Amino acid sequence: xxxxxxxxxxxxxxxxxxxxxxxxxxxxxxxxxxxxxxxxxxxxxxxxxxxxxxxxxxxxxxxxxxxxxxxxxxxxxxxxxxxxxxxxxxxxxxxxxxxxxxxxxxxxxxxxxxxxxxxxxxxxxxxxxxxxxxxxxxxxxxxxxxxxxxxxxxxxxxxxxxxxxxxxxxxxxxxxxxxxxxxxxxxxxxxxxxxxxxxxxxxxxxxxxxxxxxxxxxxxxxxxxxxxxxxxxxxxxxxxxxxxxxxxxxxxxxxxxxxxxxxxxxxxxxxxxxxxxxxxxxxxxxxxxxxxxxxxxxxxxxxxxxxxxxxxx
Amino acid sequence: xxxxxxxxxxxxxxxxxxxxxxxxxxxxxxxxxxxxxxxxxxxxxxxxxxxxxxxxxxxxxxxxxxxxxxxxxxxxxxxxxxxxxxxxxxxxxxxxxxxxxxxxxxxxxxxxxxxxxxxxxxxxxxxxxxxxxxxxxxxxxxxxxxxxxxxxxxxxxxxxxxxxxxxxxxxxxxxxxxxxxxxxxxxxxxxxxxxxxxxxxxxxxxxxxxxxxxxxxxxxxxxxxxxxxxxxxxxxxxxxxxxxxxxxxxxxxxxxxxxxxxxxxxxxxxxxxxxxxxxxxxxxxxxxxxxxxxxxxxxxxxxxxxxxxxxxxxxxxxxxxxxxxxxxxxxxxxxxxxxxxxxxxxxxxxxxxxxxxxxxxxxxxxxxxxxxxxxxxxxxxxxxxxxxxxxxxxxxxxxxxxxxxxxxxxxxxxxxxxxxxxxxxxxx
Numbered sequence: 001x002x003x004x005x006x007x008x009x010x011x012x013x014x015x016x017x018x019x020x021x022x023x024x025x026x027x028x029x030x031x032x033x034x035x036x037x038x039x040x041x042x043x044x045x046x047x048x049x050x051x052x053x054x055x056x057x058x059x060x061x062x063x064x065x066x067x068x069x070x071x072x073x074x075x076x077x078x079x080x081x082x083x084x085x086x087x088x089x090x091x092x093x094x095x096x097x098x099x100x101x102x103x104x105x106x107x108x109x110x111x112x113x114x115x116x117x118x119x120x121x122x123x124x125x126x127x128x129x130x131x132x133x134x135x136x137x138x139x140x141x142x143x144x145x146x147x148x149x150x151x152x153x154x155x156x157x158x159x160x161x162x163x164x165x166x167x168x169x170x171x172x173x174x175x176x177x178x179x180x181x182x183x184x185x186x187x188x189x190x191x192x193x194x195x196x197x198x199x200x201x202x203x204x205x206x207x208x209x210x211x212x213x214x215x216x217x218x219x220x221x222x223x224x225x226x227x228x229x230x231x232x233x234x235x236x237x238x239x240x241x242x243x244x245x246x247x248x249x250x251x252x253x254x255x256x257x258x259x260x261x262x263x264x265x266x267x268x269x270x271x272x273x274x275x276x277x278x279x280x281x282x283x284x285x286x287x288x289x290x291x292x293x294x295x296x297x298x299x300x301x302x303x304x305x306x307x308x309x310x311x312x313x
Numbered sequence: 314x315x316x317x318x319x320x321x322x323x324x325x326x327x328x329x330x331x332x333x334x335x336x337x338x339x340x341x342x343x344x345x346x347x348x349x350x351x352x353x354x355x356x357x358x359x360x361x362x363x364x365x366x367x368x369x370x371x372x373x374x375x376x377x378x379x380x381x382x383x384x385x386x387x388x389x390x391x392x393x394x395x396x397x398x399x400x401x402x403x404x405x406x407x408x409x410x411x412x413x414x415x416x417x418x419x420x421x422x423x424x425x426x427x428x429x430x431x432x433x434x435x436x437x438x439x440x441x442x443x444x445x446x447x448x449x450x451x452x453x454x455x456x457x458x459x460x461x462x463x464x465x466x467x468x469x470x471x472x473x474x475x476x477x478x479x480x481x482x483x484x485x486x487x488x489x490x491x492x493x494x495x496x497x498x499x500x501x502x503x504x505x506x507x508x509x510x511x512x513x514x515x516x517x518x519x520x521x522x523x524x525x526x527x528x529x530x531x532x533x534x535x536x537x538x539x540x541x542x543x544x545x546x547x548x549x550x551x552x553x554x555x556x557x558x559x560x561x562x563x564x565x566x567x568x569x570x571x572x573x574x575x576x577x578x579x580x581x582x583x584x585x586x587x588x589x590x591x592x593x594x595x596x597x598x599x600x601x602x603x604x605x606x607x608x609x610x611x612x613x614x615x616x617x618x619x620x621x622x623x624x625x626x627x628x629x630x631x632x633x634x635x636x637x638x639x640x641x642x643x644x645x646x647x648x649x650x651x652x653x654x655x656x657x658x659x660x661x662x663x664x665x666x667x668x669x670x671x672x673x674x675x676x677x678x679x680x681x682x683x684x685x686x687x688x689x690x691x692x693x694x695x696x697x698x699x700x701x702x703x704x705x706x707x708x709x710x711x712x713x714x715x716x717x718x719x720x721x722x723x724x725x726x727x728x729x730x731x732x733x734x735x736x737x738x739x740x741x
Contacts, residue, residue, distance in 0.1 A: 053422030054398035073701040074732030142563045143571045165508070165566035167716060253510055253705060256565045257712045272391055273699040275414045277421055 040291065047284035052277045063287035064278070066295065074270075074282075081263045082293075084171055084254070088262065089239035091175035093232055096186045100231070101224070102188030103183070105216075116190065122184030129181065131249020136177050140164055164249055167259035174249055174260050185233045193227040195222070222312045229305030233298050240294045241267065264291055332346070348639050349378045352628070353393060354409035358385030362660045363409070363628075366652035370643065377639065390415060395630065397424045398467055406634035407644065410457065412446030413696035418460035420449050420456055420627070426630040426637065428455045428644070435648045435666075442689055443665035446624020450698070452468060457627030458648045459665035460656050464683045465519035465690065466605045466623040468576065468584045468594070470480030478584075485524075490676035492559040493694035495582050502559035504576060505585040506569040507711065513655045516585045517711055518621045519608050527616030528688045535695060537737025539726040542721075545615060550720035555709055565712045577601055588679050592661035604675060607682050619688040620679075625662065699734030706730040 024135070068074045103121060107114050122201065124132060139147050140163040148160035163173040205215045211257040221228075225313065243264030252269055256263030270276075271283035360383030382405070396404040397419075401726035410416045419425050422530060429447075430436055436444065437453075439463060447457030450547070470706060472481070477498060482488040484509045495502035505519075506512035507569050526533075526545045534572050540546075556562050561575070573590070577597035583592070594601060607620040627645055634640045645654065651728045657664040658672050672679040689695075695702020710723035718726075 042571075053424070054394055073730065129458040141568075141571060142566050144574065149569075162563035162566055164358060241716060251508075251510065253506060253709070255510075257709055257711060272387075273474060273700070274417045275697065276700055277418065280329055 025074045030269050043287050043291070049122050049281055050278055051280040052189075054280065057148060064281040065289070067282060068285055068289065074266075074286075077116050077258070077261065077266055078263070078286075078289075080258060081254075081261045081266045084260065084262050085240050085242070086170060088175055088178070088242060089236055092179050092182065092239055093173065094234050095175070096183060096235055097177035097231060098188030099179070100183055101190050102230075103187050104194055105220070107187070107191055108194050114191075118184075118188065121187045125184040126182045127181070129245040130248045133245045137164065137249055147310060162184065165255065165256050167256050168254055170250065170259045174246055177249065178245055181245070182235075182238070185234075186289060189227050190224065193224055197223055225305065225309050225312060227304070229309070232305070233301045236301055237294055238279055239299065240290065263293075322343055323627070328670065329436055347378065348636050349380060350401070350407060350634075350636060350640055350643060351382065351405040352381045352407040352409075353384065353386060353389075353396075353405040355386045355389035355411065359383055359409055362364050362656050363652075364658055366655040367647070370729070371648050371653060377643075379643070381648075390418075393419075394422075394424075394471055397422075397633065399583070402724065404631065404633065406630065406631050406636060406640045407628055409460075409626060410447075411626040411630050412459070413450075413694055414702070416447055416456060416626065416629065417450055417698065425456045425633055426632045426641075428457070428630065428641075430455055432641065433645055433648050434652075436633075438647075438650075438666050438668050440622075440665055440667055441692075442622060442687070443627075446595045446694070447627035447629065457629040458644055459624050459626040459652060460647075461589045461628035461660070461662040462622050462665055462683070463515075463589070463690075463693075464620050464663060464687070465515055465522075465585070465678055466585070466607055466682070467519065468501075468586065468590065468603050468605045468622060469549045469580060470582050471604050473579065479582075480611050482537065484609050485511040485591045485614070488557065488609050492556070492583075496559055498605045500579075501561055501581040503556060503583045503585065504572045504581040506567055506568065506572045507557070507560065507564035507566045507680055507715070509569055510570075510708040511693075512569055512586065513711055515587060515690070517553055517707045518690045518692055519585045521552050522621045522688060523610035523616045523619050524552045524614050525549035525616075525691075526614075527619045530615065531691050531695065532688065533639040534691075535738055536740055539741055541731065543722050547720045547725075548614075550714065550723050554714045554720055555588070557711075557715055563715075565715045567673065573597055588663050588676055591673065591675050591679075597621045603680050607683075607686065608673070616688075619686055621690040622681050622687045623664070623690040623693045624684050625740045654673070676717070689733050696731065696735070703727070703731060 021170055023153040047064050048060060049056050049064075050058045050063070068078060083087075107117055110117065138147050142148055142160070142162050142165060147163070151157070151160040161169060164170050165234060201219055202215055203218050210218070241264060242262055246260055246262050247268070250265075251255075252265055252273060254265050263286070267286050270286055271279055276282065330534065352363060354363060360381040364379075364381045367379060393405070393408055393410070405655035411413070411417060416425075426487045432690065433455075439459065443459040444453060444455065444460050447459050448455050468480070476497065476502075478495065479491055481490050487658060492502040507516065524545070525548070530539070530545055534541070561567060561571075561581075572584060572586070573580075573593055574597070576584040577594050579598075579601065584594075594603060607618050610616060628644060629646055631641050652665060653664055653666045654669045655667055657663075661673060664671070667684060671680060677691075692703045692707050696706070706727045710718075710727045713726065714720060714723045
């Protein structure tokens, strides 16, 4: 009984009063409400109305959503763009989780150069995706780009391709560039996770005779699962919302011939380029759909990784 | 108690002064009779040109101040829509707006004030196509005063023409023979921004307008008597496909910057584009010698040689302007020869008034050609009132042909897209 009371009073001592909690969380909540919660709620409201420019002309209910699935070009372009978003996610997910983890493991070995290399890998992540996009557009230009000139210069003419002009490879080119740009982030996360691992586990496995690959598969990778999950969910969210990089590389229509069109570009075109009287209602409905896709996808991914983690425990 | 009362008074005085200050900040007139008008444009360059063009008017009207504000083209419609919707008091009294679908959306939203032609005696001197571009397409009512028009032509490097012994082609057959001759040299025969939507669509109009049948075909299409799958439209696409054999590899990747660099550096001999490119070519290479010609037609085509042109928008009057009479007076003056001449000669664009004389000889030649055999651009003018727009569709059709689709397949794709929203007009 005494012990219980002591524990209880100790807990009360550690727990700050409610007004203090409110005071300290209020600024963050205020910013969250103004910049995230408010706009998110307003987009729901806007999507439920018919608009003429910025003038509300009547309640539309779900009509704006139905139009997205009924009406040309949306009924063709939404599935195409969503497909590209998903391919984009899978491509970036595979590249980031494989190369990112590989680089992070290699960095653990180069203790002297680790900091410098981490900065080098992270630098593209800190540059605006628009700038990265326009730079790569110049680099890959079949007319003036140095990449194809270099390839031709060393006799690899067959690899001097229309990287962003051929529909069969344009999306993969965008995936490569996005992975290159974002790589620094998983490298940092994986490096931090690797640094936090108890070295005894690896050493014990080594003493037991486990080789490098076995130690990776049975020791390192399972312990990294929570970080892999975090990286994957963040990659999914970024992939579903991708816009500036694709806009810079492929223009608002996702050229060539829509081969790189994604939901972000479609949302932009619907909002600002169609000139439709009800552009506000339709684009808000599309925004709501995208929000549900991101939330739903992230929720499912989190559940999957939680199960994997539980299976490993 | 007294302390708290005086604090309340100070707070009250502060609040009152804040309200008065904010009122002063948004009110564009004052007791002295001085008036401030706000004029917004897309692109800061246009704001600078307009500011220079109205100096005489400002000198004659010392009570008037005009605040010019240019916004990036890509953001302009959104910024203007928001300003006119917000009622913040900082919205423009006058705004330069692009023609056709864009100005129509502002007309439909009730943002613009209808102009009575009787108030604007100089209107008969304007090119009718320029006026059509800033009129309500449903009622024909005028909503703006146009300043410039855009056309489409082929620019050529005169030095390389001399070097290769080439002459300006008079027919399509001569044009193709010319491209074939250039192809035998180190030069690129022809370029255009074939990887960009709006510029690609404009080049498509330059190349295919006459083969498709010019104004007569457009009239039949608009009245639902034919569609884009007919032999003439497909024939027009065949022209694009044939000409694209003489441009750089992977034309679907060529940007405005690429095309300009190729032509201004002397690597490409001809360049299909509009008159705005004249100044850009000169800036890129002041030593280049060039001229222009209209895309020549074949004797077998349904139309002779034409130069497609369109309105480039105009200055419109806000329905909520606090000083509508002053704004209308200024608009009336803007329709006269002096500001219109200053504007186009500084900007290097083509005039909406037919009596303006251009200092640039190449621009004057282009304008003379337009007055001689001008027709209306099809994609920009008639196909941007719905989604998907005709400019997006023709650009995609051209891209698909560059990637191997046949003109018939590309034409079907265009028509399928137009079928989503296009409703033919009824003949009177």
